[in-house]
Amino acid sequence: MAMEQPKKVGRDRSKRPRAMKWETELLEIIEESPDVKTFRFEKPEDWTFIPGQFVMVFFPEIFGKKNRAYSISSSPNSPYLDLTIKLYGVFTHYMWTLKEGSSWTLRGPYGHFIMDMDRNNDIILVGAGVGITPLMSMLRWSTEEKIDRRFLLLYSNKTPKDIVFNEEIQVIQSMNPNVKVVHTLTRLQDKLKSNWPGLTGRISADMIRDQVKHWQEPGAEIATVFGCGPAAMLTTMEEVMISLGWPKEEIHYEKFW
Ligand SMILES: Cc1cc2nc3c(=O)[nH]c(=O)nc-3n(C[C@H](O)[C@H](O)[C@H](O)COP(=O)(O)OP(=O)(O)OC[C@H]3O[C@@H](n4cnc5c(N)ncnc54)[C@H](O)[C@@H]3O)c2cc1C
Known part of the structure; x- marks a missing residue:
């Protein structure tokens, strides 16, 4: 069943897309600035999110259950799920070694940092x-x-x-x-x-x-x-x-x- 599109979703928790966990291949790496890269993935079918939400990233074989949160920078209309990440510590240094085709485990979407689409204010x-x-x-x-x-x-x-x-x-x-x-x-x-x-x-x-x-x-x-x-x-x-x-x-x- 297709999930509800973000346009119809307000801040009501019950209307937010359901989270799931999946393994995916890194499709593309885009250099954004000297220490920021976008990591691009295909979106799973019937999976969506509301602008402002984030996913958790896992590399179970390297870090076990440890994970990091990343806000999604792409639009829900895009066929891609983009994570735009700054090089900093343990996880991000590992990510910087990864190439297109590498395996990532994602779980989400999460978060209530989202616009209330039932309103029309600025x-x-x-x-x-x-x-x-x-x-x-x-x-x-x-x-x-x-x-x-x-x-x-x-x-x-x-x-x-x-x-x-x-x-x-x-x-x-x-x-x-x-x-x-x-x-x-x-x-x-x-x-x-x-x-x-x-x-x-x-x-x-x-x-x-x-x-x-x-x-x-x-x-x-x-x-x-x-x-x-x-x-x-x-x-x-x-x-x-x-x-x-x-x-x-x-x-x-x-x-x-
Ligand atoms: C909801 C949410 C969304 C997030 N979205 C993004 C995102 O879109 N892009 C992104 O790059 N990061 C994002 N982060 C941060 C991300 O989860 C990691 O904390 C970050 O990538 C550092 O992980 P690391 O393992 O490389 O560093 P660690 O080894 O965990 O870093 C060590 C310490 O440095 C602190 N720290 C980490 N990064 C910085 C920084 N840049 N400046 C100052 N202190 C820092 C951490 O709190 C930690 O205590 C988000 C975090 C949350 C909670």
Whole structure:
């Protein structure tokens, strides 16, 4: 039986797709930035997820029952399940040795870091580095589905070459007039600053406040906020949104570590 499509799914747990575990071959590796790669898999038949959800990754022969969580960066409309991963420690160093055709065990989807599709309010996305992954799935899917909601993406990286999905984000912005993207860079070289059209510095309370105030339309229903990145950024995000009058129920975050 085909699973319910994400368009009809709200935040109601009973309507979320059921998780399953399967073994699959790595189809393709896409280099996204110096230390981030997308690992691409075929999606099992009749399996779906809601943008923002994640899967657990296992390599039972190497790590036994130990696993790691990865948000899905592709859209549910894509025939592929993409995991976009930053090189860091034990698991990711092992992944970096793997080639196309290698065997991966995945289990999912999981998570309630998802848009409520029963509503039509605007969406604020706040991301840093590889924290873009669940937000990218939301943006890709909403653009493909021509979802009539305004999006603000505030996205922080170290340098221009670290911006994951940079070109595609530009394409989405040009295709989808509902999407506004604001980049900020934390380690931009002085000689490049005069040509950089975005902001500089870490995502701060002042930065979030300024961007939200410029973007917000008077009288609009309160926007839902989704943040994904370092814990300090998420704390700042929550504090500033509460100071701007946002109820906690409209502030969601996914903490990677
Ligand atoms: C719901 C969820 C979704 C996630 N989605 C993604 C994703 O889409 N892409 C992705 O790359 N990662 C994602 N992660 C993080 C991922 O699960 C692993 O923690 C990460 O890949 C590091 O695993 P490792 O075995 O290489 O490092 P470990 O050997 O586990 O690393 C050692 C320690 O470093 C911390 N750590 C890991 N990565 C970082 C980092 N970049 N900066 C600072 N501290 C860190 C960990 O908490 C751990 O204590 C997600 C985590 C969660 C909980």
